[in-house]
Amino acid sequence: MSALERVSRLTRAAVxxxxxxxxxxxGHVLAGGTPVTVWTLFVGMVAAFALAYALNRHERGPEIVVTATAGAQLLLHELYTRSVSVSITQADHVHAGTNGVGMSVAHLVVAVMSGWWLYRGESAFWLMVRLWGMAPLPKLRRLLVGAVEPFTPPIRVVLAAEAKTYRGPELVRAIPRRGPPALLNAR
Structure with missing residues (x-):
């Protein structure tokens, strides 16, 4: 792996x-009201970075990116929930009872939205990589003029024995009146 590939993977994993x-x-702080410690943020960052670095060797589709984001969001939710200080009892914590389901749903909604956003960024990155690797002049001409190649009809040799006049059903109703009017041809 080249140095450029390593930097690319590290950057995308960090993002x-x-x-x-x-x-x-x-979202956890806004919805739950409990602060997340710096140590927990660091552990979450390392875990999400390791997941992203393992997956981003080549371009991934939206199903992989959104699933990885959803998995990371749910794991981060559990990490944040378990890192709450022991002085806060489970009854006082927002995750108790039915609010825990609401928090999980909020994490999943954020996961799908941010996963789609990350997928579009990943797609744009790989498009730029593909464009960068193209030979410049022919590809630039193709972008500016269009992908229209000049048409060259196929050449097929027809022997005289094979040649015959086509009289299919499409031509039965054709009127053979080509040329000048009949009055001009009379002499």
């Missing part, structure tokens, strides 16, 4: 991890 952790922690 994935940052989006997952920041959106998850922000």
């Amino acid at each position: 994935f991890a940052a989006v997952c952790v920041v959106m998850s922690a922000g």
Whole structure:
């Protein structure tokens, strides 16, 4: 793997991890009201980074990116929930009872939205890589003029024995009146 490929993978993994952790922690704090410790954010960032680095060797489709984001969001939700200080009892914590389901649903909604956003960014990145690798002049001409290649009809040799006049049903009703009017031809 070249140095450029390593930097590319590290950068994309860092973006994935940052989006997952920041959106998850922000939503968790806003919905749950409990602060997330810096140590927990660091552990979440390392875990999301490791997941992204393992998956981003080549371009992935939306199903993989959104699933990985959803999995990361749910794991981060559990990490944040378990990192709550022991001084806060389970009854006082927002995740108790039915609110835990609402928090999980909120994490999944954020996961799908951010997963789609990350997929579109990943798709744009790989498009740029493909465009960068193209030979410039022919590809630039194709982009500016269009992908229209000049048409060259196929050449087929027809022997005289094979040649015959086509009299299919399409031509039965054709009127053979070509040429000048009949009055002009009379002499």
